Amino acid sequence: METKPIDGKAFAAGLRARIAEEVAGLKASAGLTPGLAVVLVGEDPASQVYVRNKAAQTAEAGMASFEYKLAADTPEADVLALVAKLNADPAVHGILVQLPLPAQIDANKVIAAIDPAKDVDGFHVVNAGRLAVGLDALVPCTPLGCIMLLKHHLGSLSGLKAVVVGRSNIVGKPAAQLLLKEDCTVTIAHSRTRDLPAECRTADILVAAVGRPEMVRGDWIKPGATVIDVGINRVPKDDGKTRLVGDVAYAEAQGIAGLITPVPGGVGPMTIACLLQNTLTAAKRQKGLA
Numbered sequence: 001m002e003t004k005p006i007d008g009k010a011f012a013a014g015l016r017a018r019i020a021e022e023v024a025g026l027k028a029s030a031g032l033t034p035g036l037a038v039v040l041v042g043e044d045p046a047s048q049v050y051v052r053n054k055a056a057q058t059a060e061a062g063m064a065s066f067e068y069k070l071a072a073d074t075p076e077a078d079v080l081a082l083v084a085k086l087n088a089d090p091a092v093h094g095i096l097v098q099l100p101l102p103a104q105i106d107a108n109k110v111i112a113a114i115d116p117a118k119d120v121d122g123f124h125v126v127n128a129g130r131l132a133v134g135l136d137a138l139v140p141c142t143p144l145g146c147i148m149l150l151k152h153h154l155g156s157l158s159g160l161k162a163v164v165v166g167r168s169n170i171v172g173k174p175a176a177q178l179l180l181k182e183d184c185t186v187t188i189a190h191s192r193t194r195d196l197p198a199e200c201r202t203a204d205i206l207v208a209a210v211g212r213p214e215m216v217r218g219d220w221i222k223p224g225a226t227v228i229d230v231g232i233n234r235v236p237k238d239d240g241k242t243r244l245v246g247d248v249a250y251a252e253a254q255g256i257a258g259l260i261t262p263v264p265g266g267v268g269p270m271t272i273a274c275l276l277q278n279t280l281t282a283a284k285r286q287k288g289l290a
């Protein structure tokens with residue numbers, strides 16, 4: 001069987017272009033410029049790359065971008081005070097606090113402090129709860145991007161068997177919620193799952209969000225299945241540099257999977273495009289335009 005790659009990079013570029021058009025329209029018709037604030041605490045090099053990419057793509061979409069880089073030893077109270085300031089700022093429609101946070105800061109406290117209407121990560125319990133009960137919510141960007149790619153390539157997901165490996169609040173759990181909303185039959189697997197390969201082999205849609213390089217082997221994949229690889233793992237190369245690999249052994253999946261997202265160029269670019277989409281949605285809702 002021929003395995004086709006899912007081009008998340010191209011799909012994300014198209015989505016960003018549609019968002020830019022809508023932003024231009026909102027500026028002209030309502031004088032509204034959506035604004036996204038990104039807070040980075042500490043010097044984590046990978047996080048700095050994401051923050052830089054996000055800022056550039058936010059500006060390209062015609063949105064206002066506000067960046068806050070705080071020292072790694074910033075006290076929790078200072079981060080909470082910044083969040084309160086951003087909550088009150090009418091030019092800021094979306095707030096993202098980059099995770100993970102340094103050990104002295106309780107991430108749950110910081111997330112709880114964000115106005116749910118500005119929570120473009122969709123991590124606040126209000127948004128997680130709204131998603132769980134089927135109300136309009138700001139939905140976590142990475143799972144939202146996964147569902148967009150799946151619907152674009154498969155059409156209806158109704159009745160398909162989905163297995164999500166990973167149960168984090170950021171990826172696994174909301175991905176499972178969204179697949180359920182699309183009428184999939186959903187299994188959530190994790191580190192205590194018995195016979196993970198056998199569970200994975202039942203999946204028409206296999207979502208890997210584990211953070212273990214190439215853990216999902218070729219023979220864990222049902223022939224013809226659609227594989228969504230969320231993992232972003234940096235592994236050393238022979239020349240001393242590093243390269244990115246996903247949670248799925250991409251080469252082994254060739255000839256078995258029907259469709260698969262590559263790493264890089266799959267889910268990652270969709271995450272940023274969906275962040276811009278959520279910022280646009282949040283801005284419109286705050287202005288009573290959606």
Ligand SMILES: NC(=O)C1=CN([C@@H]2O[C@H](COP(=O)(O)OP(=O)(O)OC[C@H]3O[C@@H](n4cnc5c(N)ncnc54)[C@H](OP(=O)(O)O)[C@@H]3O)[C@@H](O)[C@H]2O)C=CC1
Nearest residue numbers: 142166167168171190191209210211230231232267268271
């Ligand atoms: N592409 C993108 O835009 C994004 C990519 N990522 C990437 O996705 C991956 C997952 O991220 P995140 O959800 O935040 O990670 P977490 O570390 O929060 O969660 C990992 C999950 O994987 C499970 N797990 C760990 N080891 C195994 C194992 N051996 N077998 C089965 N399950 C296992 C854990 O199970 P348990 O709960 O039992 O411990 C946990 O539920 C990472 O590589 C991350 O970098 C993350 C966000 C965005």
Ligand SMILES: Nc1nc(=O)c2c([nH]1)NC[C@@H]1CN(c3ccc(C(=O)N[C@@H](CCC(=O)O)C(=O)O)cc3)C=[N+]21
Nearest residue numbers: 050096097098099100121232264265266268269271272
């Ligand atoms: N509050 C918060 N929200 C997040 O959404 C969040 C976070 N914290 N912490 C870190 C993770 C990780 N994450 C990624 C986003 C984009 C790419 C991305 O653009 N990847 C590209 C390029 C990667 C590269 O080449 O460096 C790709 O996969 O093709 C990857 C990973 C968001 N996260």
